[in-house]
Amino acid sequence: MQHFLWLVPALPLLGSIVLMLGTGRLSHRAEALIGVLSVGLAAVVAFAIAGAFLLDPPAGAAYQQSLWRWFAVGHFSFGIALRVDPLSLLMMLVTSGVGFLIHLFSTEFMEGEEGYGRFFAYLNLFVAAMLLLVMADNFLVLYAGWEGVGLCSYLLIGFWWRDPANGLAARKAFIVTRVGDTAFLIGLLLIASRLGTLNIAGAMDAASRTWHPGSPAATLIAFLLLGGAVGKSAQLPLQTWLPDAMAGPTPVSALIHAATMVTAGVYLIARTHVLFLLAPAAEITVGIVGAATLLLAGFSALAQNDIKRILAYSTMSQIGYMFLALGVGAWRAAMFHFMTHAFFKALLFLSAGAVTMRLHHEQDIYRMGGLARRLPAAFWSFLIGSAALAALPLITSGFYSKEAILSGAWADGNGGRVLWLAGVIGAFVTGIYIFRAVFIAFFGEEHTHVSGSYGWRVIVPLVVLSVLSLVGGFIELPPAFGHVTLLSRLLAPVLPPTREVTDMTPLLLASAASILGIALAAVLYWRPSRPPAETPLWRFWHAAAGFDALYDRLLVRPVIWAARVDRDDFIDSFYDGIAWATQAIHRAIRRTQTGRVRLYAASLAIGSVGLIAIAVLR
Known part of the structure; x- marks a missing residue:
């Protein structure tokens, strides 16, 4: 069954692509059928793989499939490869199975909504990205799925974009989780530089052989991975985006909270538990x-x-x-x-x-x-x-x-x-x-x-x-x-x-x-x-201990203030000068457009004589 691993993330991805290309051309019934069927088939394949895995456990307790080499830099070679072991198998089954039920529910919940096909295109892409994340053989592919679920969360939280509050909630989720993603990316770069590989199993094996418990390098990397996990899983101190994410349709909330994005941080820590033990x-x-x-x-x-x-x-x-x-x-x-x-x-x-x-x-x-x-x-x-x-x-x-x-x-x-x-x-x-x-x-x-x-x-x-x-x-x-x-x-x-x-x-x-x-x-x-009654204590907890207000005062307002102060700095003068010069040249050239044919003919004659004189005198 390992030859069919690629179908699990590929089927929802294919459904998403078809829905995107078919926007405005497909009926609502066809859009719903494509959206549900693609995830349903992925779930069927996933359960078939699980059945084969349990009945005849593979050597090394893992299926592995290399698809193609992504790129090579020096001694690093990065490939698109999938690996399913018991941990990723559990995640794969839950993501595809629960995702299918949410898709089915959505076909009725979203009836009559503007952007019906677009909704299922985003939803399918969300499931595909999460499946890629949990089935990745190396950290680079995992990170691609990691960023994919972040993108899809932005698209789906702000799905009802005509309300500015929804767009604000989507941007908030995207920006707050980017803080954790930056820490995660730095951690991956350190893994690559210190351990010489981004293969997940290889990196964990190298870490256990290279570092001792309490090692500064292992501790630093573990904290950086924790930073990525708290962002995606909405844990302190990067938890503020999740309540506002309710701006999206309810099936989106079900998918984010139950089977995809917020569980990614839990999976990351469990997958790299060797580093945390060190x-x-x-x-x-x-x-x-x-x-x-x-x-x-x-x-x-x-x-x-x-x-x-x-x-x-x-x-x-x-x-x-x-x-x-x-x-x-x-x-x-x-x-x-x-x-x-x-x-x-x-x-x-x-x-x-x-x-x-x-x-x-x-x-x-x-x-x-x-x-x-x-x-x-x-x-x-x-x-x-x-x-x-x-x-x-x-x-x-x-x-x-x-x-x-x-x-x-x-x-x-x-x-x-x-x-x-x-x-x-x-x-x-x-x-x-x-x-x-x-x-x-x-x-x-x-x-x-x-x-x-x-x-x-x-x-x-x-x-x-x-x-x-x-x-x-x-x-x-x-x-x-x-x-x-x-x-x-x-x-x-x-x-x-x-x-x-x-x-x-x-x-x-x-x-x-x-x-x-x-x-x-x-x-x-x-x-x-x-x-x-809105007592001070009730208001304190209603505002989730005031973290939004705190971040607004410490981070958001200073950035906005600095942007306003810096609005008219000397750098802008350089570009303003380019714009002024362009306008001046335009005004000068515009004066040559008088509409008088005799002047145009005279200009052509003078220009021709000048060109001939230059050619003869040379």
């Missing part, structure tokens, strides 16, 4: 960043009334859990939570989209109410997704993956216990903020009229994702529940094992925190309520 300072920083982000985002979600912004902050928080796991060495637990999070976060966003498309795109939860009766499909889907997000014990996938993370933190020792406590507090807050949204939006009195009904293209993705959000966690169970380790065994060739915990204390405390959070939300928000 840089303990960078590794623990990953955990600290994750813990701080999950708490910041959780409290910020409590102060939001927009249903999509609540889910945006929940994504920041759940990615924070993944970073926490990576920081305490629970590598496999981080990827387990990545998988379950993709299921329930896609479900939550699509459920929210199913609500807003029937409420004339109303997103304020206090303008909803009574939707459990009017929109039962959306209600049950959102409820299941919320239960998984809140890690409701025993029956949801989110419980098992979050338990794996917190157990890994508990087993890490003193520093890990602090991070574990942050995770438990985050679990308590998560239960409050997500069920606050459930109770306010779906119970009580109806505030906005519900119109229309759903077709199968909405129902099918919701049903599939609901099932996965419930049973997806059963592939990895803790010792107290049967000790199933299917995912851990799959990832064993590429990721170190997570320390096992037999003590039931962390599991029971984490479960209690989730249940208490849900119960408190029921007490506070079960009955209809008005929007909260």
Whole structure:
């Protein structure tokens, strides 16, 4: 099956190209068919590859396919090559599978919207770039996919470009993530110069042989890679772009948050875990960043009334859990939570989209109410997704993956216990903020009229994702529940094992925190309520601790001020002089255009005589 690896990213890319070239020529039905079918076929190929991989594991636990040589510089030779090992296999399956369901949902959600074909062209390109990122054999191809998802996020966040606020949100996402991308690029250059290769497996092998734990070079590179990861995954201090990214259509939010862009940083750290093991300072920083982000985002979600912004902050928080796991060495637990999070976060966003498309795109939860009766499909889907997000014990996938993370933190020792406590507090807050949204939006009195009904293209993705959000966690169970380790065994060739915990204390405390959070939300928000009073504390968390205002004062305003001061510097005078001279010459030549034929004839005669005289005199 390794000969078919190229089809997985190529099919969505081909669909994107066809849609771009066919803009204005294809019907909406043809555009939707091309968009969905290309990603669906990619998913079929991906699952076929996975089946062959699992039934007959290849030598070295990886498929590899070299396509062509990109270029060669000195002793460096760069090729377009793909490599699928258990880690990239997991990412490939989630990206293509969840991406297909989001595409299918989008065909109904975006009906009647301007730029229907353009939307699917961007969406297909997004999936293709993410697949290239996770299947890359070397860092250069990975970086191409990395920048590709950044470009597509800009295009899709600003899809409704007629509203200037959407364009601003798209530019903000593009610029903020470029900060992290710059750090990532510098890290890649250091890897190439210090290790002599950009092949991912080769670089990791060379790093383990060349550097010792605590090596300054390994530490520097690890921190630079972390800089790229926090930008793409919206972690502190580069998290400010993600809430504003809700300006895009809801299926875009589902794709960004569940299966593509924000998980790229998690994948990067897991893929380069050898460097982080050689840089303990960078590794623990990953955990600290994750813990701080999950708490910041959780409290910020409590102060939001927009249903999509609540889910945006929940994504920041759940990615924070993944970073926490990576920081305490629970590598496999981080990827387990990545998988379950993709299921329930896609479900939550699509459920929210199913609500807003029937409420004339109303997103304020206090303008909803009574939707459990009017929109039962959306209600049950959102409820299941919320239960998984809140890690409701025993029956949801989110419980098992979050338990794996917190157990890994508990087993890490003193520093890990602090991070574990942050995770438990985050679990308590998560239960409050997500069920606050459930109770306010779906119970009580109806505030906005519900119109229309759903077709199968909405129902099918919701049903599939609901099932996965419930049973997806059963592939990895803790010792107290049967000790199933299917995912851990799959990832064993590429990721170190997570320390096992037999003590039931962390599991029971984490479960209690989730249940208490849900119960408190029921007490506070079960009955209809008005929007909260805008106290200073509420405003502080509504503004996500004021990071936007801080960056505006420290970075944005000084740059704008410097640009205004420098507007009339002497450099401009040089170009102004060129413009003035051009205008003066134009005015002089214009005077020769009088419209008098005799003057034109005389000018021609004089010019001819002059040319003849020059030729004779020479």
